[in-house]
Amino acid sequence: MVVSCSVGEPDVACDIGYVPMKDGMRIAYVSYRPKASCYPTVFEYTPYSSSIRPFDLAKHFLDAGYAFVGANFPGTGCSEGLIDTWYDRKVGESGAEVVEWIAKQPWSDGNVGMVGNSFGGVSQFKVAAERPPHLRAITPGGIGDGYEDMTYVGGMMMLGMMDWAITTELVEGPNGAQQRIILGDTECSAIRGSKRQVVKHSFFEEMRRHPLKDEWWESVSVACKDVAGRVNVPTLMMAASQDEWGAAARQSARIFTQLMRDVPHKRLVMANGDHSATTLNGYNSYSIIDAERMKWLDRWVKGVKNGIENEPPVTVYWEVQMAGGDPKKSVAGWVTHHNTWPEPAVERRPFYLTADAKISPDMPCGSPNAGFRAYLYPTGVELLGYGDIHGDSQKFQVRPHQTGVLNYRMAPATSDIVLLGNPEVTLYVSIDNGDDADFELTLKDIDPEGNQLFLQSGLLRASLRAIDKERTYEDEVVHLFTQSEKLVPGEIYEIRMSLLSPIAHVVRRGHSLELTIGAPNPIPHREAASIPAGDVSVNKVYHSEKYTSRILLPIIPSAKAQAPAPECGTLQGQPFRKGMRFVHGGLPIPWPSM
Secondary structure: OEEEOOOOOOOEEEEEEEEEOOOOOEEEEEEEEEOOOOEEEEEEEEOOOHHHOOHHHHHHHHHOOOEEEEEEOOOOOOOOEEEOOOOOHHHHHHHHHHHHHHHHOOOEEEEEEEEEEOHHHHHHHHHHOOOOOOEEEEEEEOOOOOHHHHHEEOOEEOHHHHHHHHHHHHHHHHHHHHHHHHOOOOOHHHHOOOOOEEEOOOHHHHHHHOOOOOHHHHHHOOOOOOOHHHOOOOEEEEEEOOOOOOOHHHHHHHHHHHHOOOOOOEEEEEEOOOHHHHOOOOOOOOHHHHHHHHHHHHHHHHOOOOOHHHOOOEEEEEOOEEHHHOHHHEEOOEEEEEOOOOOOOOEEEEEEEOOOOEEEOOOOOOOOOOEEEEEEEOOOEOOOOOOOOOOOOOOOOOOOOHHHOEEEEEOOOOOOEEEEEOOEEEEEEEOOOOOOOEEEEEEEEEOOOOOEEEEEEEEEEHHHOOEOOOOOEOOEOOEOOOOOOOOOOOOOEEEEEEOOOOEEEEEOOOOEEEEEEEEOOOOOOOOOOOOOOOOOEEEEEEEOOOOEOEEEEEEOOOOOOOOOOOOOOOOOOOOEEOOOOOOOEOOOOOOOOO
């Protein structure tokens, strides 16, 4: 079945139909293309509503000389297919068949590139791992691994992710199918819920069934040798440091560094911003990200000799701002290019957390710097409030409950401190009750007026602190998440963790850094939200020569900011608080039970 659809432009052809698979099933698709001649094609592939993508998304690509095809995963939307779950290898195999089908169409010149963000980025690795002959390049944005970067961040179940799994399966997929039916798809109603459309295990149920990173999670991950490690086409990865739907920049950097060493043409682009910064054209993505994607497609799919293969493989956009809040008017404060990641010039300098609430370059070795601090767990929560740039700071204005967090602040910088990479934190901690504790860290820039700008957060469940020594490298501490090791009250444990993603930020002269230690937010929302583990407890953080709680900062020596500091509220995904005095937080010491 093929149904023509009208888009109001006489030179554009639009079809909705089905691609036949080798196993007899069919994948639902929509295509937009200029009516004259044949063109290279961009292909988006998700379990959402890709098979009925609106023309305004495709138009940007058509204007640039491409055809556009959107298709749904097997067993989703109006697509037929029998799969175990959304991350099944069948997803990659069917996507690869769609690539080859596109290449054979009379309107195609045989060259196909993939586009998409989030799940649409993950699917690109799944398809490319199958190595379809006519796939020329992929451009994944906003990717996250199934377990540690999206679903169980730091080993904690993300309630927002669970909500996403249910609503995507029960709302967005059916809505997309209904839209196809309205536009003339006469077969979708019979497919929906039939024996030709079966997902054996809902992703929601599978996520709940596997709270540790077991063999099932390994089987659906893209960050492994059998998926990302098999990709051999030119690959552009785009990530925003404050992506609320997963540690996208961390995952992209890890794949780039560890799994794609031998790919001759690869590129990593990072910027500040939230999940929408890397979405597809026509929505909320940065215009500078749109331009990076198009330049990559033009070179490797269209064959334009634009010289991108001669540019350094890593690009960092610093302090991207949007004029009037419009992402299509995004401008970076400045741009740097790097030959490798991590940047070799970075020095990782230790700064010590002290008992008098400081972040100091000097190791604590005596009073008042030595000792411990305590807080009431889990009563202190930092409300990050990701969302619209003009409203995302409202929740962040609510300061955490004072006795439920520990705050540490650095002295004002005497010169610019340029950070490029992922800060690492080591805490020596104990609990006095229960058998576990969750740690949420937030790192903030403090200007001379006391305004607090969110930079990055970090999450880790103490019982899942065991480190994966094979995958840990200089820019990231990677955890195993395979076995829970409960805590014993009164014993001191080392908790070593990276923040969620690398950052590119300048602590300007007169500014300082503040680190907050508290509990995760239990309210389901897009940002990190998890029910805290353990029990009500007085938790201690230790500071001494023996127990050197500290933060390791990735600093580029002698570097300086290349633009004035952005105004508060102009950085996407980075909420701020207006000027407030410094609050140490924590419980009074000595506490009777200490």
